Amino acid sequence: MADLSIDFVGIKSPNPFWLASAPPTDKAYNVERAYEAGWGGVVWKTLGEDPAAVNVSSRYSALYDHNGDVSGFNNIELITDRSLEINLREITEVKKRWPDRALVVSLMMPCEEQVWKRILKLVEATGADGVELNFGCPHGMPERGMGAAVGQVPEYVEMVTRWCKQHSNMPVIVKLTPNITDVRLPARAAKSGGADAVSLINTINSITGIDLDAMSARPMVDGKSTHGGYCGPAVKPIALSMTSEIARDPETAGLPISGIGGIGNWKDAAEFIALGAGSVQVCTAAMIYGFNIVQEMKEGLSNWMDSKGYENINDFKGLAVPNTTDWKKLNMNYKVVATIDEDKCIGCGRCYQACEDTSHQAITVTSNDDGTNTFGIIDDNCVGCNLCEITCPVDDCITMDERSTGQPYMNWMEDVRNPHREEA
Amino acid sequence: MNMDNSVNYSQQQLALNQMFKDINPALSARQAGIESSRCYYCYDAPCIKACPSKINIPSFIASIHADDLTGAAKTIYKENIMGGSCARVCPTEILCEQACVRNKEEEKAPVRIGLLQRHATDNAEFDGHPFERAASTGKRIAVVGAGPAGLSCAHRLSLLGNDVDVFEAEDKAGGLNEYGIAKYKLTENFAQKEVDFILSIGGITVHYETALGRDITLDKLKEDFDAVFLSIGLQDTSSLYLDNEDNEMVINSVDYIKELRQATDLKQLDIPKDSAVVIGAGNTAIDIACQLKRLGTEEVTLVYRRGEEQMSATKHEQQIAKNHQVRIKTWSQPESIDVDDNGKVTGMSFRKTYLEDGKLKGGDVQFDVACSAIFKAVGQKMAYPETEQLIPTISNGKIATFHNQLTSVDGVFAGGDCTGVGQDLTVEAVQQGKLAAIAINEQLNASITTPTTSTIAPINAALNKALSA
Numbered sequence: 001m002a003d004l005s006i007d008f009v010g011i012k013s014p015n016p017f018w019l020a021s022a023p024p025t026d027k028a029y030n031v032e033r034a035y036e037a038g039w040g041g042v043v044w045k046t047l048g049e050d051p052a053a054v055n056v057s058s059r060y061s062a063l064y065d066h067n068g069d070v071s072g073f074n075n076i077e078l079i080t081d082r083s084l085e086i087n088l089r090e091i092t093e094v095k096k097r098w099p100d101r102a103l104v105v106s107l108m109m110p111c112e113e114q115v116w117k118r119i120l121k122l123v124e125a126t127g128a129d130g131v132e133l134n135f136g137c138p139h140g141m142p143e144r145g146m147g148a149a150v151g152q153v154p155e156y157v158e159m160v161t162r163w164c165k166q167h168s169n170m171p172v173i174v175k176l177t178p179n180i181t182d183v184r185l186p187a188r189a190a191k192s193g194g195a196d197a198v199s200l201i202n203t204i205n206s207i208t209g210i211d212l213d214a215m216s217a218r219p220m221v222d223g224k225s226t227h228g229g230y231c232g233p234a235v236k237p238i239a240l241s242m243t244s245e246i247a248r249d250p251e252t253a254g255l256p257i258s259g260i261g262g263i264g265n266w267k268d269a270a271e272f273i274a275l276g277a278g279s280v281q282v283c284t285a286a287m288i289y290g291f292n293i294v295q296e297m298k299e300g301l302s303n304w305m306d307s308k309g310y311e312n313i314n315d316f317k318g319l320a321v322p323n324t325t326d327w328k329k330l331n332m333n334y335k336v337v338a339t340i341d342e343d344k345c346i347g348c349g350r351c352y353q354a355c356e357d358t359s360h361q362a363i364t365v366t367s368n369d370d371g372t373n374t375f376g377i378i379d380d381n382c383v384g385c386n387l388c389e390i391t392c393p394v395d396d397c398i399t400m401d402e403r404s405t406g407q408p409y410m411n412w413m414e415d416v417r418n419p420h421r422e423e424a
Numbered sequence: 425m426n427m428d429n430s431v432n433y434s435q436q437q438l439a440l441n442q443m444f445k446d447i448n449p450a451l452s453a454r455q456a457g458i459e460s461s462r463c464y465y466c467y468d469a470p471c472i473k474a475c476p477s478k479i480n481i482p483s484f485i486a487s488i489h490a491d492d493l494t495g496a497a498k499t500i501y502k503e504n505i506m507g508g509s510c511a512r513v514c515p516t517e518i519l520c521e522q523a524c525v526r527n528k529e530e531e532k533a534p535v536r537i538g539l540l541q542r543h544a545t546d547n548a549e550f551d552g553h554p555f556e557r558a559a560s561t562g563k564r565i566a567v568v569g570a571g572p573a574g575l576s577c578a579h580r581l582s583l584l585g586n587d588v589d590v591f592e593a594e595d596k597a598g599g600l601n602e603y604g605i606a607k608y609k610l611t612e613n614f615a616q617k618e619v620d621f622i623l624s625i626g627g628i629t630v631h632y633e634t635a636l637g638r639d640i641t642l643d644k645l646k647e648d649f650d651a652v653f654l655s656i657g658l659q660d661t662s663s664l665y666l667d668n669e670d671n672e673m674v675i676n677s678v679d680y681i682k683e684l685r686q687a688t689d690l691k692q693l694d695i696p697k698d699s700a701v702v703i704g705a706g707n708t709a710i711d712i713a714c715q716l717k718r719l720g721t722e723e724v725t726l727v728y729r730r731g732e733e734q735m736s737a738t739k740h741e742q743q744i745a746k747n748h749q750v751r752i753k754t755w756s757q758p759e760s761i762d763v764d765d766n767g768k769v770t771g772m773s774f775r776k777t778y779l780e781d782g783k784l785k786g787g788d789v790q791f792d793v794a795c796s797a798i799f800k801a802v803g804q805k806m807a808y809p810e811t812e813q814l815i816p817t818i819s820n821g822k823i824a825t826f827h828n829q830l831t832s833v834d835g836v837f838a839g840g841d842c843t844g845v846g847q848d849l850t851v852e853a854v855q856q857g858k859l860a861a862i863a864i865n866e867q868l869n870a871s872i873t874t875p876t877t878s879t880i881a882p883i884n885a886a887l888n889k890a891l892s893a
Contacts, residue, residue, distance in 0.1 A: 066461030066489070068454070346528035349467025371473050393464055394529050 002305035003312040004298060006040070008279040009171040009196040009256050011129040013102040015040035016269065016301075016313055017294050020260055020281035021106035021132060021175075023077060024291070028090035032097070037291035038298060041102025043199075043281060046079035046134045047087050047123075048108050048146075049115065053078040061208045061218035063234060072234035073284045074208045076219060076226055078140045079108050084122070092126040102279075104173065108134040108146050111156060113163050120168040130170045132258075133160060135186070136177035136202025138229045148202070151177035154189035161193025173258060176200040176242075178235075183242040184249045191255050198246060199258035199281065201239045203229025232284040236262030240275060244324045247276035264293070266300030273313060274320035332415050333407035336384035336400040338362070338377050344397035347372050351388035351398060359387050379403075436689035443718050444607040447744065448512070448539070456543040460489035462535045466525060471537060474523035476846070477504035477855040481520055481537055488544055497548030500541055501555070503858070505579045506572055508618050509601050510851045511542035513609050515707075517740040519851070553624045558585035563868045566591065566649040568636050571599020572850045573655035573840025575622050576857030577864075582627035584865040589649070590628060593635035597623075599657055599840075601850065603682040606711035608718065637809020646814070646835060651864045654816070654823060654831070654838040655857060658804035664703065668761040673769040677702070677712040677801035684715060696797035699723040701772050702750075703758055704801030705735040712799050714748040724750045725793050729757040729777050729784060736847075753793075757786060761798060771795050806842050820844060828863035829856055837864060 004015040018041040019025050019034050026045045034042055055077055063072035080087060095103045105128045109115045123131055135151030142149035150156045157174065164172045174190035176183060178201040187198050205227050207217045217225035239261025246252050259272030264285035272280050285293055310316045340351070352375050355363040362381035366374045384400060392398040413422045451459060463485040471481040480499050487496035500507035516522075516538040524534030548554075563586045567574045570592035578588040596602050601615040623630070634640055636656060645652045661676045663669065673696075687693055700721050702713045705728040713726045726745060728735060731754045735742060745752060756774040764770050776789040806822050808815060817824045817832035822844030829837045839856030846852040 067458055346525040347466075347470065348464045348525045349469075350464060353467040365468070372470065373468055 002302045002310060004040075004302060004305075006279055006313050008102070008258065009130070009173070011041070011102045011104065011171055011279075012100075013040035013279065014100060015294075015298050016273065016277075016279045017297055018042060018102060018104070018258070018279055018281045019286060019291075020283040021045050021134065022283040022287075023075075024283060024286050026080065027082065027087075028094050031090075031094055031103075034286075034291045034294075035094075035098045035101050038294045039101070039291065041104065041129075041279070043104045043106050043132050044087070044091055044128075046106040046108045046137070047084060047119070048079045049110070049119075050084050052083050053081050053140075055081050056221045058219040058221050061228070062232075063208045070232060070284070070288050072206070072208060072230055073232035073287070074206045074219075074228040074230050075203070076139050076228040079106075079134070079137065084119075088122055088126055091123075091128055095127040095129075103128050104130045104132050106132045106134050106175070108137065108141060110144075110146060111150060111160060113167075116160065116163045117167040120164060120170070124168050124170055128170070130173060130196070131164065131168070132173040132175050132199060133164060134175050134202070135160070136175045136179075136200075138177060138179050138203055138205045139227060148177040148179050151175075151186055151202070152180050154185045157186045158189040158193040161190050161195045165194035171196040173197045173199050175202055175260075177202045178204050178238060178242055178261075182245075184245055184252065187246045187249070187252045187255065191252050195255070197256035197258060197278070198252075199260055200246070201235065201242055201261045203231045204235055204238065206230030231261065233262045233264060236268060236271075240271060243272060243275045243277060244321065247318065247321045248324060266297045266304060269297060269301060270304060270316070271320075273317050275324065276318040276321050278313070278317060328412045330411060331409045332412060333405050333410050335403045335405050336386075337379050337382045337403050338384070338386075338388050339399050339401050340375055340377060340388075341397050341399070342374065344394050345375065346394055346397075347374075348393060349373055349375065350391040350393065351375060354387050354391045359383075359385055363388060434688060436691070440687065440690060441611065444611065444715075446611045447606075447608040450546060451536070451539045451543050453543075453547075456488055456540060459536050459540055460485045462526065463489075464525060470523035470525060471520040471535075474519050475503075476519065476849065476851045477510070477858070479503045479507065479541070481541075484544055485535065485537070485540055488540055493544050493548040494550065494554075496544035497550075498554050500544060504851065504854050505576055505622055505858075506601075506618060506850065506854045507541055508545040508621075509572070509605075509610060509614065510854065511538050511545055512614070513601070513605050514538055514851050515738045515740065515849065518738050553621075553626075555583055555625060557583055557625060557627055560587070561585040561865075561869050563587070563650045563865075564589065564648075565651045565653065565864060565868075566645040567653045567655065568640070568642075568645070569593070569599065569655040569657055569840070569842075570597035570619075570630055571655055571657050571840055571853065572601060573853035573857040573860075574599070574653065575619065576854040577653045577655065577837075577839060577861045578628045578857075579622050579625055580858050580861030581865060582625050584861065584869075586627070586650075586865060586868070588628045590630045591634045591636065591640055591645075592630055592632050593638075595632050597630055597632075599655075603685055604678060604708075605685075605850075606681070606715055607685055608714070635809075637811045642812055642814045642816075642833075642836065646833075650835070650868050652836045653829075653857070653860050653864065654836060654842060655840040655853070656806070656808075656842045658806050658841050660805040660807040661800060662803040662805060664758055664761075664800060664802065666758060666761050668763045668769070671761065671763060671767065671769055673797045674761060675797060675799050677704070677708050677799045678804060680799060681708070681712060681715065684719075690719075693719065695719045696721050696795070699725070699793075699795040700797045700799060701793050701795040702726045702799045702801060704728065704803070705730070705737060706801060706803070707737050707741050708804075709801035710737045710741045710745045710750075712801055713745055713750040716799070717748040717750060723795075724748075725753055725795070726750050727753045727756050727758070727772075727774060727793070729755070730779075731755060756791070757784075759790065762792070769796055769798060772798060804841075806844075825856075829860035830863065835867075 006016045021043040025042045059077045061074045062070045065071040105123045137147030141147035174195045257277045258279045259277030260281040263282045269280045352363045362378045364376045389398040465482045469482050484496040484499040520537045521534040567578045567590045570590050597619045598615040713724045716724045755777045759773045762771045771794040776787040823838045825843045829839045831838050837860040840853040841848045
């Protein structure tokens with residue numbers, strides 16, 4: 001039985017699954033239900049200065065997949081709409097009752113040192129394990145000079161992080177916004193400011209769709225809408241990419257990462273950990289399915305680790321980082337070609353249609369006497385793009401098989417076809 | 425099509441409707457959404473090839489998935505104006521759904537194309553008729569018989585700008601959809617709603633209770649019209665050639681189904697209470713057996729002289745019979761109809777059969793089945809009116825057709841069950857009517873004397889214009 005416990009920048013947690021700062025961690029009632037369900041930790045919904053934020057009615061919208069399941073989720077909810085006093089009191093009580101679980105408090109304050117100093121002292125007094133600086137909220141708060149408005153300016157990130165480290169002894173996690181061109185810059189700034197860790201990604205500016213009758217985006221507030229923050233399975237690829245950028249940037253390599261973005265099952269979590277995350281945070285999946293999903297997440301991760309012989313999270317943490325590299329370092333002499341397993345082929349012809357219309361015309365179609373078609377690969381035309389494999393609805397029917405070119409590893413920087421190659 | 429169900433039914437009608445609820449209920453919007461996502465949008469889609477009317481199935485399913493039911497229904501109606509009834513009565517299990525590639529993958533379940541087609545045609549909303557007629561050609565065509573073939577032909581001819589007169593022997597149009605299909609397959613007066621929908625294109629005049637050989641003659645029609653399409657269906661039933669076959673409780677299934685389909689009150693029907701025997705192995709046999717069970721006949725035994733494999737009713741239909749607790753006896757041939765002294769049917773005697781060198785032989789074992797009524801469903805025949813002077817060539821008891829449904833008589837085309845091409849399916853009749861209409865239109869309006877030999881509907885400018893309207 002694999003050991004799922006983690007020590008993330010000094011914050012101990014029985015498993016790497018934390019609930020992200022969001023509606024599920026809004027108050028003691030929810031957080032205690034989450035702990036009961038088995039979550040290793042929570043990041044308490046972002047606290048701000050009193051008076052508390054006020055929310056609008058109609059707050060979420062979603063993007064659905066073919067089966068009607070939520071693939072993307074959008075919200076326009078602000079930070080906590082409860083008073084600081086109530087939140088701090090509940091945090092104190094909850095931490096006392098659940099000492100073995102991680103409890104990190106998310107904070108968002110105006111860029112004034114005294115304000116931060118004051119709140120940090122208050123949070124420290126609750127016994128919370130650490131703070132997460134919300135520099136990422138993309139809706140509502142930036143209009144007030146907070147959230148993503150800070151996260152998008154590396155100098156502000158560094159400055160506020162430094163204040164936090166100066167005025168508290170708690171671990172400081174800086175939550176990064178993806179609404180930026182190069183996520184490495186605020187990550188480097190956080191590190192310079194003394195951050196213990198970064199967490200990413202916060203939500204992405206989004207409009208999930210337009211109601212073509214009302215001619216307005218959703219969620220609709222009295223006929224009008226505003227962009228929200230996007231999360232859920234659809235953002236996972238973006239989150240993984242940004243995580244990898246920070247994990248392999250020489251300036252931030254080794255900086256602890258709490259992975260966030262579309263994590264809904266153990267596999268998603270394992271992927272973030274493989275890219276260097278030391279803990280993972282979940283929100284959308286819990287909002288759609290409830291807190292109990294953590295059971296299958298823990299069980300699944302544990303079973304998979306057992307099957308791989310990983311005894312603890314550190315055993316596989318970051319293993320995919322060295323294999324995530326720059327395009328220019330990929331082997332130009334590597335070749336794969338598609339192969340169709342005729343016994344498995346059901347004759348849908350999607351591979352042919354896709355290759356013929358949009359790729360390299362590398363698939364042949366032969367009509368059979370019984371009216372069915374047989375599809376074949378023209379090796380010489382196949383560039384190994386994987387499109388046919390992707391369109392094929394049958395598992396393992398189309399495989400991309402390696403073909404030896406007899407050539408050694410050679411990257412683009414060494415390739416004679418590259419006019420800008422670096423001569424050895 | 426407008427599915428307005430605001431009909432006022434009598435209590436008796438409601439009781440009857442309750443008894444004959446839809447055997448294959450419609451999909452909900454949610455179910456249709458999920459089901460439509462299962463279509464792989466195949467290249468050279470096998471389902472289209474398997475559809476006798478060549479509906480672009482992946483296209484209409486994609487439209488359903490994109491919430492465009494109007495587009496989906498138009499795609500269906502473009503090839504098959506009776507897409508609504510075909511969605512209900514087609515044996516999809518041997519047509520499109522059998523061809524679906526998803527049968528071959530591990531899921532082993534085809535996309536439910538029939539139900540999706542029904543979803544589109546039931547729920548699409550049109551402001552009037554979905555298609556606009558092409559400019560008038562000034563040509564007039566006579567269609568004899570307002571069944572699926574005749575209606576399909578008339579509609580396509582009208583669409584192409586021709587005027588059509590349809591002559592129908594009965595007092596309602598629809599043919600077997602109205603009079604012959606099992607009541608649980610076409611519920612809520614669907615056949616008549618579909619007729620109204622088809623006729624709403626305009627340019628079609630239906631003359632009811634006007635029969636060939638009685639009220640009209642082919643000679644005269646040829647004289648009065650530019651072309652004639654014969655879709656007269658089958659009028660006669662096959663015989664068992666047994667004594668007592670003329671007993672009033674030895675009933676032709678098609679006649680009984682016709683009465684049932686028109687009945688508004690159970691009291692109008694003579695329903696065998698305890699037991700009935702059905703002779704036959706086709707879909708009509710299954711239909712009558714199941715409907716008798718629904719009407720309350722305690723025991724229904726369907727008897728066929730060969731095995732299940734040889735039954736022309738599909739496996740799916742056989743299953744429907746089993747679900748209705750119809751007893752199926754195979755390898756048994758009728759020997760006698762047993763009648764008591766008062767002339768009342770008491771049962772039937774059978775002899776077990778077996779195959780020897782491919783020939784059916786009677787064995788030694790005999791058995792009786794007690795029953796108070798016998799329903800014959802051993803096939804139908806064409807009875808071409810004997811009074812007619814001009815008769816197209818008849819082959820194997822049916823009207824012989826050549827390229828694009830042309831008969832031996834110049835300017836006279838035929839389609840549907842009276843031609844004996846295919847398996848007597850509604851969808852085949854619709855296709856034959858459509859192909860004939862296209863051929864007639866070409867012949868009349870493009871001065872082509874020989875219809876094209878292509879089996880693919882020729883595309884002409886008028887057709888395209890009308891369909892893209």
